[in-house]
Amino acid sequence: MTAVLELRGVTKAYAANQVLRGIDLVVGEHEAIALIGASGSGKSTLLRCIDLLEEIDDGDILLDGEPITVPGLDPVPIRRRLGLVFQAYNLFPHMRVIDNVILGARRAQKMAEDDARAAGQAMLERFGLGDRGQDYPDRLSGGQQQRVAIARALLARPRALLLDEVTSALDPELVGEVLELIRELKAEGMTMLIATHEMTFARDFADQICFLAGGRIIERGPPAQMFTAPAEVETQRFLARLLAANRV
Amino acid sequence: MSAVPALTTREDRQRARRRRAIRSGLIATASTVIVIGGLATFVLTSPGWPSVHRFFLNGHWFNVSFSSVLSGFWLDVRMFLICEVGALILGLVIALIRTVRVPALLPVRIVAVVYVDVMRGIPTLLWVYLVGFGVPTLNLSGLPTSPIVLGEIALGMCYAAYVSEVLRAGIQSVHPSQGAAALALGLTPAQALRHVIVPQGVRRVIPPLLNDFIALQKDVALVSIIGPQEAFRVAQIFAAQYFNYTPLLAAAALYLCVTIPMTRLTDYLQGRSLRERGAVLALGPR
Numbered sequence: 001m002t003a004v005l006e007l008r009g010v011t012k013a014y015a016a017n018q019v020l021r022g023i024d025l026v027v028g029e030h031e032a033i034a035l036i037g038a039s040g041s042g043k044s045t046l047l048r049c050i051d052l053l054e055e056i057d058d059g060d061i062l063l064d065g066e067p068i069t070v071p072g073l074d075p076v077p078i079r080r081r082l083g084l085v086f087q088a089y090n091l092f093p094h095m096r097v098i099d100n101v102i103l104g105a106r107r108a109q110k111m112a113e114d115d116a117r118a119a120g121q122a123m124l125e126r127f128g129l130g131d132r133g134q135d136y137p138d139r140l141s142g143g144q145q146q147r148v149a150i151a152r153a154l155l156a157r158p159r160a161l162l163l164d165e166v167t168s169a170l171d172p173e174l175v176g177e178v179l180e181l182i183r184e185l186k187a188e189g190m191t192m193l194i195a196t197h198e199m200t201f202a203r204d205f206a207d208q209i210c211f212l213a214g215g216r217i218i219e220r221g222p223p224a225q226m227f228t229a230p231a232e233v234e235t236q237r238f239l240a241r242l243l244a245a246n247r248v
Numbered sequence: 249m250s251a252v253p254a255l256t257t258r259e260d261r262q263r264a265r266r267r268r269a270i271r272s273g274l275i276a277t278a279s280t281v282i283v284i285g286g287l288a289t290f291v292l293t294s295p296g297w298p299s300v301h302r303f304f305l306n307g308h309w310f311n312v313s314f315s316s317v318l319s320g321f322w323l324d325v326r327m328f329l330i331c332e333v334g335a336l337i338l339g340l341v342i343a344l345i346r347t348v349r350v351p352a353l354l355p356v357r358i359v360a361v362v363y364v365d366v367m368r369g370i371p372t373l374l375w376v377y378l379v380g381f382g383v384p385t386l387n388l389s390g391l392p393t394s395p396i397v398l399g400e401i402a403l404g405m406c407y408a409a410y411v412s413e414v415l416r417a418g419i420q421s422v423h424p425s426q427g428a429a430a431l432a433l434g435l436t437p438a439q440a441l442r443h444v445i446v447p448q449g450v451r452r453v454i455p456p457l458l459n460d461f462i463a464l465q466k467d468v469a470l471v472s473i474i475g476p477q478e479a480f481r482v483a484q485i486f487a488a489q490y491f492n493y494t495p496l497l498a499a500a501a502l503y504l505c506v507t508i509p510m511t512r513l514t515d516y517l518q519g520r521s522l523r524e525r526g527a528v529l530a531l532g533p534r
Contacts, residue, residue: 053428080434090429094448107443108434156434 002065003028004160004191005050010059011215012042012049019045021215022059027160032192034202034223037212038238043195044087046212047162050193051084064159080108083153087165089145091137091152098124098133101152109156116155123151127181143174147181160191167198179205199242203227211235306494313486313495320482321502327400327478328465334404335464336457339411344441346412347419360412367409373470376402380474399471407464414460418453419445455518462510466503479503 005027012020019042027033035043048054050061052068052075061069068078091100102120105111111119124130127147129140137145146166153161163182167175179201186192186205196202202209202223209226211219211234219232230236291297345353345360367375379402384393392398422445430440472481479502483495 048428051432053431076431076434076436079432082432084432086425086429086432088425090425092426092429092444092448094451103430103443104433104435107439152433 003062004031004064005193006060006062006065007046007050008060008062010046010049010061011057012045012054013057019215020049020056023215023217025210025217027191027193029191030189031207032186032190032194032205033208033210034206035193035195035210035212036197036199036202036238041212042215043212044164047084047164047193047195051082051162052079053084076108080104080156081159083156083158083161085146085149085153085161085163085166087168089137089142089149089169091145091149093137095136096133097129097135097137097140097148100137100148101133101155104152105155119155120151123155124148127151141174142170143177146170146178150178150181150185154185160193161185163192163194163196165195165197167196199227199239211238213238303491304493304497306492309486309490309492309494310498313483314498316486317479317482317495317498317502320477321479321499323396323476323478324465324468324503325506327396327403327468327471327476328461330400331404331407331464331468332461334400335407335411335460338404338408339415342408342412343415343419344446346416348437348441364409364412367406368413372403372406372467373473375406376470377473378402379405380471395475396471399468399474399476403464403467403471407460407467410460411457414453414456415450418451419449421452422448452521455514455521458510458514458517462507462514465507465510469503 003026005025007023007025010020010023011018023042023046025033035046037043045054049056056069059069060067063078063081068075091097092103095103098117098120101123102111102116105116105119106113109116121130121133124133127150129144129147129151132140132144132148137148140148146169150161150163150166166182167178170178175198179198182192182194182201183205194202194206204223206223208220209223210217211226211230211232213234219226219230219235226235227239230239294300342360342364345356346364376399380395380398383391383398392401426444426448427440430444431437435443468478469480472478472484477485479499480496483499486495487493
């Protein structure tokens with residue numbers, strides 16, 4: 001079976017700042033992989049590179065076995081097959097919630113207005129936001145906004161969902177509702193790659209944990225092994241620091 | 249815990265607040281009376297005031313000239329409405345050309361940059377003059393020769409340059425993450441501009457845009473130098489013919505009738521957008 005996503009030796013630098021130094025990663029169908037690591041370790045950049053928002057310097061990224069980082073390839077149709085959710089939600093403040101959710105379906109997928117509205121409304125209802133469609137995003141709580149952002153990314157039925165620190169901007173009491181939603185998606189078999197600081201969540205949710213530091217994947221493995229018996233010193237240090245800060 | 253007697257009671261605070269309000273009101277009233285009254289006395293007691301009253305504030309000449317000045321003013325209104333629409337469309341086109349980084353558009357972008365530099369750099373009056381007399385001299389068929397149309401074109405061209413800069417600032421002020429979110433949804437760069445970036449950018453600069461329109465609404469008077477008999481021109485002809493300047497004041501009053509409501513609207517919108525961003529800081533005595 002081909003992997004949904006495959007990264008081979010991906011590197012990326014911003015001027016002299018080498019952010020990714022050769023990332024190899026395979027995300028299989030229905031698999032959820034959590035990327036952990038300190039701020040600046042390259043997690044966000046990696047997700048932006050996969051969604052082709054950044055051009056990689058070297059290596060290959062394959063989606064369903066097909067290379068998507070070939071120079072000259074139009075990124076637009078490829079982005080339509082992936083969903084990306086941002087840390088700061090990035091909802092469109094000038095559009096109502098429902099219009100945020102269906103913009104991609106309407107303009108990228110060219111879905112008919114009525115069909116898109118029906119699909120968007122169904123998605124909002126499923127996420128417990130059925131009555132907020134006519135509101136503007138700033139009327140919603142952070143947790144609700146992030147759920148709208150996830151609905152927006154899901155409406156196009158992406159092959160994989162890329163989640164970039166989706167709970168980091170939320171007040172602690174709002175984190176739960178978003179994580180709950182992600183758990184549901186996982187139960188439904190959505191393929192996911194998640195950058196996160198929520199270690200407890202990563203531990204009981206992800207199939208595999210990848211620890212990033214300095215633009216490399218230092219260590220990877222199933223959560224049980226990574227959190228109890230990490231092999232690498234750097235991983236041990238990172239987890240010890242989190243433990244000291246009461247985050248595990 | 250034992251009850252500690254409050255050092256300041258609610259009544260004390262309310263009394264202090266009332267005292268402060270009364271004092272502020274008194275100071276404001278007194279300073280207004282002194283300043284306005286002083287100015288009025290100064291002007292009204294000046295040695296030339298009787299002749300000013302006769303030559304500039306003459307009721308008779310106001311009545312005689314008003315209907316002609318008013319009909320001239322309708323021409324102003326028609327001209328600035330057309331100029332505003334034209335400047336807005338051309339301004340948006342220029343702003344987009346200067347924002348979008350497509351290699352094929354480089355020559356157009358150069359033209360746009362030069363255009364904006366030139367239009368902002370020369371006096372509007374001079375440009376009206378050049379277009380008004382230069383274009384007919386070209387003697388090309390198909391080009392307009394009516395001074396009204398030429399005046400509208402000249403003024404619209406000038407203001408398109410200003411409008412384009414305001415719009416460009418608005419478009420560039422939209423955070424890049426908005427564009428990233430639009431692209432991540434699978435929108436093309438053009439769709440991201442059309443549905444996400446431009447609507448937000450334009451909304452932010454509506455107050456400064458209206459500011460430019462206020463300037464345009466009175467600058468239509470410049471078109472008079474190439475002939476059209478708009479309000480200022482009509483008033484000027486009256487003044488020259490009868491040696492009385494009251495018609496000019498009538499024209500001024502008419503311009504104010506459109507510019508002041510527009511100014512108030514701009515202030516209102518500006519205040520609202522500041523409030524929305526929570527940026528209002530009241531300075532003054534507490």
